[in-house]
Amino acid sequence: MPLSKDVVRHVAMLARLGLEPGDEEFYAEQLSGILTHIDRLQKLDTESIPPTAQVVEVANPLREDVPRPGLSQEDALANAPAAADGFFRVPSIQEEA
């Protein structure tokens, strides 16, 4: 089932991924090709099979609840593209009324 350009636009928005001119056609075609291969999974009867999310033997290990040093504010902001007054700075989140 080939993906429509509408679906590509919707998925790109969900992923917060800007598209370039021609990307809608490109991804519609490429993703459809990959999904055609993936569709073979539907041939398997998995009705009674539990899912595997991870393969480790440990489950929810807890550590002692004691404070320990974390990153300093300075270290945490050292890589920030923009910072102000000890905060990360971003463009406006809400439009002005």
Place this chain on the structure above:
Amino acid sequence: MSDGSDLTGLTIQEAGRLLRLGSVSAAELVTAHVARIERLDSHVKAFLRFTPELWEKQAEVADRRIRAGEAGPLTGIPIAVKDVLCVRGVETTAGSKILRGFKPPYTGTAVSRLFEAGAVMIGVTNCDEFAMGSSTENSGYFPTHNPWDLARVPGGSSGGSAAAVAAGEAMVALGTDTGGSIRQPAALCGVVGMKPTYGRVSRYGLIAFASSLDQIGPLARCVDDAAITLSLMAGHDPLDATSSERAGIEVLNNYDRGVKGMRLGVPREYFEVEGIEPGVKAAVDAALFILRREGAELVDVSLPHTDYGLAAYYIIAPAECSSNLARYDGVRYGMSEEDAPNVTEMYMETRRKGFGSEVRRRVMLGTYALSSGYYDAYYLKAQKVRTLIKRDFDLAFEKCDAIISATSPTVAFPIGSKTQDPLSMYLCDVLTLGGNLAGLPGISVPCGTSDGLPVGLQVLGPQWGENVVLRVARAYEQASGVKAEVAGVA
């Protein structure tokens, strides 16, 4: 004293002996490697960056430790680190433009354990962007070339690490393996590459691609070197909740005993995968002959869901990637389109400009698979198939101690030959990704050549069976006399 040229083809044990005898210093050893890099790396392009500030200090400390008689097996050994492992203060970018300039505020556990063991870091190796790829052509910077034939790829995603070891530019290198990204480039570059059991090595400080599949492991010149390096970075780490309590040193249990009496499983499906080259098959058949001669019993086993592995993997890995890569939004690190009119535009523009085409493709695929209405059909279905694949291995290991196959269906392919067709690139991992889905340890060890290019033999073991995998690989290496040669750079 040495002129340096013969210092770059040594194994860790050979170099360690020279260091302890005092016939070479750690400083001389690293200088010899740097000289070789200066001569060759403009052709191979294995490295993204060099770390002279680290190697000078670390070599000095190593030499002090050696003089004091406090050296361990890795003290003074020059290593290279894949660009997905955080090293404090060293630019670490996951091969991506989006992380350009990022200097981690801490060092990951695997790397810091090797530093504590006295390793000397030469530099950061190239890789496919966020470790997504099988050729290192998806690097956001430049492709790496295979030292055996510069017109060919080194494999990927740890292609820079494999090429650096193959070219004699580093004695051992760290890689990461999510679907074959250590083993496949090791095979294509004629070196040893080991992916541990999921949970064996802490992932703390590893830039995540697919968290339920990623593992860190060594690329080395021989099985012993891989074993030594792995034993030093393995073991529990409170900073990674998935890291096992098992002692790291157990990976070495009896690994030098040979294969006499072992049962080695030969999965017929792995010898019939799409696109497997006759020369690769012939090299693996010859290796099976040698293993049998050494006293191993070959057993037919079946992995009936092999044909579904790639499909399950290409839902699970992109789904996890789409979630892990959500953090690259231009706020906390890396590239940022901070002049955008609002924050959503900033996210979208940053990610459009910062991510390369394969990363974008996988983020799109993973987001689609997780999106409302498709979750059950794709993600849940793939997780159920993951169970079937794991059961295949469980059943096979009831009949055998380890499973043998080729690592990659093909030898190194020409640069550019698979970049237009993503599925053809994905098929490179068809023999390795099952090990990731099931969380198994696996190694690739050189087993001769086909058309003059290296072929890799893969040994997969049961969970926590690193020692079994190393034992089979070492027995083959010793019996065959096939050594990871330092490639001539052609």
